[in-house]
Amino acid sequence: MIKNRRELFSLHWTCASLAGLAFLAGCASTPSATQKTAGWIKDEVADSYVFGYPLVLMGVARDAAVGTDPGQAPINTLHHAQALPPVGTANPPQPSLDTLDSTGWLDVGAEPVIVSLPDSHGRYLDARVLDMWTNVVWSTGTQYATRAAGIKAQTIAFVGPGWQGELPKGVARVDVPTRNAWVSVRIQSNGPRDLMAVRKLQRAIRVAPLSVYAGDTRSASVTPPRSNAADAAAAAASGTPAAQIAGLDAKGFFSRLAQALQDNPPTPADPHALKVLSDLGVTPGDPVKLPDAAEAVGAGLADGHERIVTAPSNLLAANGWSWFGDGVGNYGPDYAMRAYAAYAQPGIGTKDDEVRAVIAQDSDGHALNGANRYVIHFEPNQLPPARGFWSITAYTRDGALGESAPARLAVGDRNGARRNRDGSLDVTVSSARSKSGNWLPAPRADLQLVLRLYAPKPQATDSSWQPPAVVRQ
Structure with missing residues (x-):
């Protein structure tokens, strides 16, 4: 499980962390990049990757969309x-x-x-x-x-x-x-x-x-900055922004970060993060000069990417579902949550905007597969708490819509999901047609389900509500 560190960078600069390094005279002395061991370099590359990931992701997404x-x-x-x-x-x-x-x-x-x-x-x-x-x-x-x-x-x-x-x-x-x-x-x-x-x-x-x-039609359009032609070409490449970033080496990633930092300072301002980046040879607008320790840098990059794709410990989870809680959309120094949200649900809003709960396993811990039949049973007091509306959609494991036309159907309260006599509600999930009025067509392979709550009520993100398990029949 990922280390969810609200003071992600200060961890490496405490006296306790430095006390065992014999070449330091004391905590008042900050080690230079050339003095640091391979372990220090690896940790700082990983931390800096987590810190800068959302900014790089947004830059790649912008370049591809404009x-x-x-x-x-x-x-x-x-x-x-x-x-x-x-x-x-x-x-x-x-x-x-x-x-x-x-x-x-x-x-x-x-x-x-x-x-x-x-x-x-x-x-x-x-x-x-x-x-x-x-x-x-x-x-x-x-x-x-x-x-x-x-x-x-x-x-x-x-x-x-x-x-x-x-x-x-x-x-x-x-x-x-x-x-x-x-x-x-x-x-x-x-x-x-x-x-x-x-x-x-x-x-x-x-x-x-x-x-x-205001009526001045002479105003010229503006072009967002790009670091160079190679980056512009990469942004137009196929694949999601996350996939494109995963293909960058350390120099490519930190070069994009250095370029983006010119116009986009950290919010809130974080001198610790910028100091660590500077020690690694990453300063806003300048060419990147990473330490001459290729193995440590590569290991740090791999560690950083692993943190990005691993759910942080303060993600809400119940009955196999996972979703973001109250802190989503305004992360402060919670860099681990911010990076994971950018990777897993790019563009996610705040607790008042939307909840997206995701599940890929049944109540027994087995992978969901459309060849099976599942039931999601909502008790009368367990229906998704939304001021707008809610829906459930089935996707392939990589987040794509299924290839068959019925798989494009979502089930929810806006399209007349039927309740049982006691006020409860059952959703049947399967690739085979079901007589159930709340049948959710699923891909004929391993799959994931996404439960969306539009304009969710407070209980959707304060841990007082949880979606029910997906039970194989």
């Missing part, structure tokens, strides 16, 4: 999904069948960017903006604390560091600590016949720099 090719959108504009995701896709992993998504990348370095959202007239609409460290700087999640669904029309200005100026009347200000930010708007879709209504709401969303919003 452009004019199909599926891309220029900076400060949105790409609107026009249909539900195709079968077999795992990029992004675990694509939702409940919403159509509008996503884009903002550049607030020169001036604020204005985002206007329409009145959704009672339809569930979720919007959020993440900084480059994957912290949520703004979302509509808290608005659902006072209503079951839908948002009112609103206009928000996302303002970069150091900007001083006046905003138009009626525009709310939200400060963004990094030059770039990621915006996502998800609109509830009720199937193919509902797409025209969703697209109408999508067309009503407006994103524009302040100067354009």
